[in-house]
Amino acid sequence: MDAIEASNLVKKFGELEAVRGVSFTVWEGEIFGFLGPNGAGKTTAINMLCTLLRPTAGEAKVNGYDVVKECNKVRQSIGLIFQEPTLDDYLTAEQNLRFHGYAYGVPKNTLEPRLRELMEMVELWDRRKAKIRTYSGGMKRRLEIARGLLHRPKVLFLDEPTLGLDPQTRRRIWDYIHDLRQRENLTIFMTTHYMDEAENCDRVAIIDYGQIVVMDTVARLKDGVGGDVISVKTDDNEEAARLLQKQYELDSSIGNGVISFTVPHGEEFLPGFVSRFPVRLLSVSLTRPTLEDVFLKFTGRSIREQQADPMHEMKQMVRMSSRRR
């Protein structure tokens, strides 16, 4: 059975078509990612899959259950970590987790050991009696990961799991996720607009303006861009360009005193090239294509790394001022 099957999912908000017919399958046990700029429809798609939004058209099944007709079975079988914290600030970490356990009907005798195991995993066991108000952003996110797993979901949804966190915390969170997948045979569905984060996925769907542009494994997507970029500095760039054309039939471009060209499988090409090329080489570098290049190729533009939208920032301010009260 596939973990998630979506066919032709559509979501309209009045005139605005946020998700415009997406179909995909997520296999059991894989990490599947939606990569796209802010506003591409990633969160809307995730909200439909986790039963928070009703699709305007199309169908989706999660763990074999229909997201509209069997929404309670879907809810019981998934875990979620949202972009923004969804913890109760006034309660302690432990109380938040217990609430979750009760809400999902986790039996009391398994709840306590499980709670401890997960809080130890995210290194918050010592802080279990502290109120969430005193937690940092990274701690909240880690606690939410523990909470999302408390009821042993089969699919874990992560909506921008490391948004707004420092690099060290981001790496830690990814360590947990990889570790978890091995221990619990979880399927993970995530959205992100960070290219480097999408590298953690087995398969990636690039989504733009509410549609899937391309979907494949990370390696194959990169191969599809057309190879690796090699940049060399030489004694005589003009002569080098001429020889590249003559001996290897390669087009090259010169800029900033560096001559660069694209070859498939650059790591195999380089050794022979370096030993035989007649012009003296001063430096050589090889650049693997990134998902950024993939995105550029399929959408014609580079991913918009925007700052948070103004509404979001206002909300943050409201949060802070009300906390002071």
Add this chain to the structure above:
Amino acid sequence: MSNFFRSVRVIAHREFLRFIHDRPRMISSFSMPLVFLVIFGAGFGRLIGQMMPGVDYIQFMYPGILAMPILMTSVMSGVSIVWDREFGFLKEVLVSPLNRSGVLAGKAAGAGIIALMQGAIMLALAPILNVPIGFRTVLALIPLLLILSFSLSALGLLIGARMRSQQGFQLLMQLVIFPMLFLSGIFFPVAQVARWLEVLSKLNPVTYGIDAVRQTFLGAEVAGVTIFGHTMGAPESAAVVAVVGVVFLTGAIWSFNRQE
């Protein structure tokens, strides 16, 4: 159905935990009625007392003062669903398998538990104020306070079910809660004011709640609400509050489920 009751229990438990963790909210819910008790009791006591020969003003006001923190806290706990939405916690509830109607009913039930705690604390004041109080009175108060808090939190939920932000909140306090409080007969008997004010009072469900609580303390002769020539007894007044509460809660559930 079992999911409904589990939802009620889980949510009520959380409301309770939240309340006892939020000390400023707890203190402020008591401080206002006490301020009113002192100001009105000392300031207007003799003046208003002339309207009701034979009844001591503090004794007249005390049942209302007892009910006041319950009113405030209950409406607030209903409206707190707006906070839950704004600060994300509502999402955690909505993606869980908890029953939606049970979630709202659980909020009302949580308000009821809190109301009983507040009632108990306010009762401790009774001996100091020379208000007669016996075991029977306390026993009769329990269902009354539960009904009152249930109805008012249902009102809060109805208001909060669609509210997206806290901006409308100040307005709500000024236009709904304070008028309801002052027009409820806590401070003066509703039968002895201008006609239009009397009509407004009688449309106010809180009036019936206060009336029932007051009759429990002082007996049927202080009954304040007369409708079409019929003077309401305590059970009748309580029934009015309960029915209004069910209507509010039904409305809140309907409006809450409709969005999505």
